[in-house]
Amino acid sequence: MIGASTHRHGRQTVALSGTLIAALRSCAPQGLRAPANSMQFAGKNHRSLAIGPKMCLNRAMASLPNLVEKALAFATEAHGSIGQLRKYSGEAYINHPIEVMRIVKTAARYTDVMLAAALLHDTIEDTPVTNDDVEREFGTDVATMVMELTDQCHQGNRAMRKAAEAARLGMISPNAQTVKLADFISNSASIVEHDPGFAMKYLREKMQVLEVMTDGDAGLYARAVAQVEAARETIGFRL
Template structure:
């Protein structure tokens, strides 16, 4: 579904990010539903696909997982801080399994942004630090790894 999309900082095919997130989820014992949701976690935000398309192709459980992983905010909701607060509140209500998927996504994105990013890393790291506070019900090992990646990024970009 991501077709020829590329990662912002590396130019790599975007699908590699999705595969990395899914592999991370699988490595901590994720269920098939979690793994497929990980593969599709950005499909609503980054493609023309709708949640109805996901439901028709993959079923209700996958669609619900993808819905939890899709930003709840819309541009008309306000500035970036307001939108991120809406998204954080949405993820705070997510099931632990989807919080685990989100942690895998955070790890992948944080590594990429810290390694290849620019001044956006400063904004991103502050936002992700706040997001991690609502993901504590996710996999403990991934939570620790995400926290470590944010700390590494903070040392590079915010000190």
């Protein structure tokens, strides 16, 4: 491919066009730490999550050894503080991260860091929580994985953004890929059930991700691919 660069990751060799390389560079995080007391995503500036009365619960749990329990309390407060609900069902948003965590627990191997990251995976992307907040509360390992799971690509049209994000996801750690597979499985079921029209576009984009995100749990990868195949029969679309 003329004007392309090849990146080898795991079992795949991914050819990146010059345009995609530029888009990918534009979404590469500049280190893991977000600017103090603020964050940028989707063109919006958000202040750090204020530590109000309810957030005292998280402070009280800081001394507990159970990292996952602490992550659940933190994520519940973060999503609840902005009244975030699931798009189609209207249920509390925290039900989605909990489902993602439960799916991760079906992987051949998982760690407490992976379970905590599963619970926190949308906090930076969707709420005023910053990477600094996550690192301060949960440490570098969890914060690093949550950043791996946070959409970094906001330049260009939807096709360019999704292509750049797919390429980025192909380069994140195997453990983060396992969590992302669980996220995909959780979201796909809901979208196919409630919005088959959008599901066609969504699943095509996710197949683009699955083509390069091959280093996560093999069982969850097979489950994600099978889910796409089942959706093809249910809603009738071609890749």
